[in-house]
Amino acid sequence: xxxxxxxxxxxxxxxxxxxxxxxxxxxxxxxxxxxxxxxxxxxxxxxxxxxxxxxxxxxxxxxxxxxxxxxxxxxxx
Amino acid sequence: xxxxxxxxxxxxxxxxxxxxxxxxxxxxxxxxxxxxxxxxxxxxxxxxxxxxxxxxxxxxxxxxxxxxxxxxxxxxxxxxxxxxxxxxxxxxxxxxxxxxxxxxxxxxxxxxxxxxxxxxxxxxxxxxxxxxxxxxxxxxxxxxxxxxxxxxxxxxxxxxxxxxxxxxxxxxxxxxxxxxxxxxxxxxxxxxxxxxxxxxxxxxxxxxxxxxxxxxxxxxxxxxxxxxxxxxxxxxxxxxxxxxxxxxxxxxxxxxxxxxxxxxxxxxxxxxxxxxxxxxxxxxxxxxxxxxxxxxxxxxxxxxxxxxxxxxxxxxxxxxxxxxxxxxxxxxxxxxxxxxxxxxxxxxxxxxxxxxxxxxxxxxxxxxxxxxxxxxxxxxxxxxxxxxxxxxxxxxxxxxxxxxxxxxxxxxxxxxxxxxxxxxxxxxxxxxxxxxxxxxxxxxxxxxxxxxxx
Numbered sequence: 033x034x035x036x037x038x039x040x041x042x043x044x045x046x047x048x049x050x051x052x053x054x055x056x057x058x059x060x061x062x063x064x065x066x067x068x069x070x071x072x073x074x075x076x077x078x079x080x081x082x083x084x085x086x087x088x089x090x091x092x093x094x095x096x097x098x099x100x101x102x103x104x105x106x107x108x109x
Numbered sequence: 110x111x112x113x114x115x116x117x118x119x120x121x122x123x124x125x126x127x128x129x130x131x132x133x134x135x136x137x138x139x140x141x142x143x144x145x146x147x148x149x150x151x152x153x154x155x156x157x158x159x160x161x162x163x164x165x166x167x168x169x170x171x172x173x174x175x176x177x178x179x180x181x182x183x184x185x186x187x188x189x190x191x192x193x194x195x196x197x198x199x200x201x202x203x204x205x206x207x208x209x210x211x212x213x214x215x216x217x218x219x220x221x222x223x224x225x226x227x228x229x230x231x232x233x234x235x236x237x238x239x240x241x242x243x244x245x246x247x248x249x250x251x252x253x254x255x256x257x258x259x260x261x262x263x264x265x266x267x268x269x270x271x272x273x274x275x276x277x278x279x280x281x282x283x284x285x286x287x288x289x290x291x292x293x294x295x296x297x298x299x300x301x302x303x304x305x306x307x308x309x310x311x312x313x314x315x316x317x318x319x320x321x322x323x324x325x326x327x328x329x330x331x332x333x334x335x336x337x338x339x340x341x342x343x344x345x346x347x348x349x350x351x352x353x354x355x356x357x358x359x360x361x362x363x364x365x366x367x368x369x370x371x372x373x374x375x376x377x378x379x380x381x382x383x384x385x386x387x388x389x390x391x392x393x394x395x396x397x398x399x400x401x402x403x404x405x406x407x408x409x410x411x412x413x414x415x416x417x418x419x420x421x422x423x424x425x426x427x428x429x430x431x432x433x434x435x436x437x438x439x440x441x442x443x444x445x446x447x448x449x450x451x452x453x454x455x456x457x458x459x460x461x462x463x464x465x466x467x468x469x470x471x472x473x474x475x476x477x478x479x480x481x482x483x484x485x486x487x488x489x490x491x492x493x494x495x496x497x498x499x500x501x502x503x504x505x506x507x508x509x510x511x512x513x514x515x516x517x518x519x520x521x522x523x524x525x526x527x528x529x530x531x532x533x534x535x536x537x538x539x540x541x542x543x544x545x546x547x548x549x550x551x552x553x554x555x556x557x558x559x560x561x562x563x
Contacts, residue, residue, distance in 0.1 A: 081538065084531065084534065084535060084538070085535065085538050085539065085542070088483065088531075088532075088535035088538075088539070091483075092479055092482070092483045092486075095482065095483055095486030095487060095490070096482060096486070098486050098490055099482055099485065099486045099489075102489070102493075
């Protein structure tokens with residue numbers, strides 16, 4: 033398998049794996065935040081803020097994969 | 110009735126003329142569109158001056174000194190206008206200038222005709238029932254579709270089957286695109302590597318004048334120009350909103366006050382009442398600026414500067430340098446390195462210093478990288494998504510040879526609104542937390558440790 037074919041196969045798979053990982057992470061964050069809001073509805077604003085921050089941190093990993101994909105995409109063909 | 114009708118004609122002419130000029134600019138030559146637009150504007154100005162003259166001559170206060178002055182203004186304006194018209198005719202394409210010139214008259218005729226139709230009993234009966242009206246609209250749309258298909262099919266007699274919209278998008282988006290534009294594509298291929306975005310004003314200008322040095326300059330500094338423009342826009346809005354503060358605020362002042370107050374509460378809520386207020390201006394400006402830059406890309410023919418890595422890196426660098434400065438100022442030179450070593454107080458703490466110091470230093474360096482890449486990736490990805498779906502929408506309709514496509518990107522524009530706001534918020538929140546970590550944390554010690562852990 034030459035370099036281009038490997039890149040063409042690997043990039044989508046790589047971004048998919050990254051998306052699976054941060055999807056699991058986001059699910060966990062959402063689960064925790066929703067439970068916390070359910071237990072303490074009066075702390076909703078604070079919980080939501082922290083949830084957004086951590087969700088952004090988890091989401092960033094996929095974004096890194098995405099940026100890498102775009103950087104390497106030009107070399108495929 | 111008369112003057113109000115003229116005002117309506119002016120409005121309709123302006124927006125239909127703008128749409129027509131944009132269409133001409135995208136499918137034809139931009140210079141022709143410029144000629145068309147200038148012709149329409151010239152004609153509108155002419156109409157306006159005539160209206161002024163007629164009102165001054167026949168209005169209720171004719172013969173007065175004000176009416177005389179108005180007459181003089183109108184006549185002088187007409188002379189200047191005709192001089193400008195002669196200049197335009199010598200410089201630009203006369204055919205398109207004439208087309209633009211007759212555009213307002215076309216609007217007047219159509220408006221008058223439609224007002225005649227609207228009065229008839231047939232029309233009233235037609236729109237009395239909702240279903241009949243909908244059916245009429247559907248028939249009109251189908252007729253327009255058929256006419257446009259026939260027209261564009263006749264307009265391109267077997268030109269390799271390259272239809273307008275697909276052709277345009279392809280040539281605008283992929284540098285290695287179609288054979289018919291091989292020369293242009295090759296020229297674009299040198300300067301624009303990587304995936305293509307929606308065409309924007311500066312890009313179109315650069316395409317219209319490929320050899321002019323100023324167009325190349327604009328194209329090169331496109332991102333800088335857009336971000337400067339947004340900064341100036343925000344300055345102007347802030348200036349207007351705070352020029353005459355009133356006890357009972359007007360709409361603009363109300364909006365700005367709500368925004369500023371919300372940001373103040375938000376930052377102070379995180380940084381605490383002692384340190385918070387000092388950093389509100391910086392962080393609040395950051396939020397508003399990034400938000401404006403993110404949303405700017407959703408305006409047609411504009412581009413969001415944050416979809417370029419250069420802008421986000423510079424924003425993140427500013428935050429990074431500022432947080433280091435805060436660290437040195439608030440903690441002192443010794444305190445800063447103490448903080449970097451993880452504040453060793455016990456024996457075990459001192460043993461761990463060789464481990465903690467590199468971790469903290471790398472953590473500091475990773476902050477600007479993650480900040481900039483996150484913002485860039487999100488906004489760039491959002492733009493790419495919109496482009497991909499717009500292309501898909503055009504491709505779906507390409508069999509009909511129409512100059513437009515299905516607006517498939519519309520649902521994703523709402524998503525883009527959401528991510529734009531969210532990413533501006535995330536950037537601001539993370540900057541605030543980086544500041545918080547640098548401040549002497551007396552009551553925030555545990556939070557600080559928890560944040561270091563990631």
